[in-house]
Amino acid sequence: MLSLITIMRKNPRKAGLIPGEVVLTFDDGPNLKDNVTPRLLDVLDQHSVKAGFCVVGEQVHQHPDVVSRMYDSGHLLINHTQRHEHPFRQSYETLLNEILECDQEIAAALGIPDYRSEFFRAPFGIVTFAVRRVTRNLKMTPVLLSHYGWDTRVGPHNCQPIVDLLIQNAKRHQGGMFVFHDGSLVPPKVLEDDWRKSVENRSWVPDAVDEVITELKKHGLHFVLPGQSAVQSVDVMKAAA
Template sequence: MTPADDGPNPEYTPKLLDGLEKRGVKATFFLLGEEVKQYPDVVRRMHDDGHLIGVHSYKHVNFKEVGTACTLQQIEKTQKAIYDVTGEYAGYIRPPYGCWQKELDAQVNLIEVLWNVDPRDWATTDADTVVQRVLKDTKPGDIILLHDASASSVQAAFTVIDTLQKQGYSFVTVEELLLE
């Protein structure tokens, strides 16, 4: 499974969507609300292509640093942005940096989704390094964290998908994985 964080990106997300379509893969995208507002056509395509869309935050803030009121505002603004484009509210959230406050569980009607494999693709432009990190650590049922903000991350995603599919892996959205 390959969720994508921090998008949509106007240059790289469409390329990722093209490659996912070619490979018959549905992914989960955790989106920034401000990017949804800026690039609604990319989000609409993501939705129309059958990918799962979740909340990341409105601006990439650490929820543990900004407090409950700001966190709730970040989530609500992102939910509204996603709804305005897709006509659907997200059911899942991946908090930036993986930082969540347990007391929010009672206030936020979203399922928190983190990851098992983080190749730190945002920290390198070397797709081969990202691929090696993913392949070294991935096992069945894992959630792989990737981003859709660079050519190297998109290329790494395609190589990971191609390689793992040849090994018998299937790629599903987090909803399909969690509800199995």
């Protein structure tokens, strides 16, 4: 199993960034429970920060207006498949359909019939041979991470150490590519009856992002979108190998 330490030691440069650059990505939304994703968009607007949203087709179908707002606000929409199934046993054809269906949902939400996503992130970050082949054939760019913070394992009551660690890592490594989950599609290890303690409760994410952006801006870091680093020529797939 990949350990937290191994992931945390990854160099942000391997995600195609130069020192000082931070990319924020948000996975598995949009999510309107507790109004999470709209509140998150409000926070990003307040800070004039653009981010990448790895959206899931079935969620897009439920909340097309939120996806429209992301797009109109200048955020990057990243295809995260239609159903967010584990890619481990998915064939080329299944994965291809998952990606194309998600793009159709985005196209419908935006009212742009020929919309095609340029960027892709595999569910659970699992890059199989099929993932590599499909994304290459569709000419999609994989969106990587330099740090994974295990935010799906915390709820509002115990999120602060994760947030602090992200801030520390970004300062120590002079940036990086980070992820929060505004949606909840990762099955929890333990079912929690108390919603205030549930890891499926993402209501803490907008406030956490407010804190992260405020702290990192104070530290002189700045926010860019995937693919908009000052390093434009980095082959991110090669860098991740």
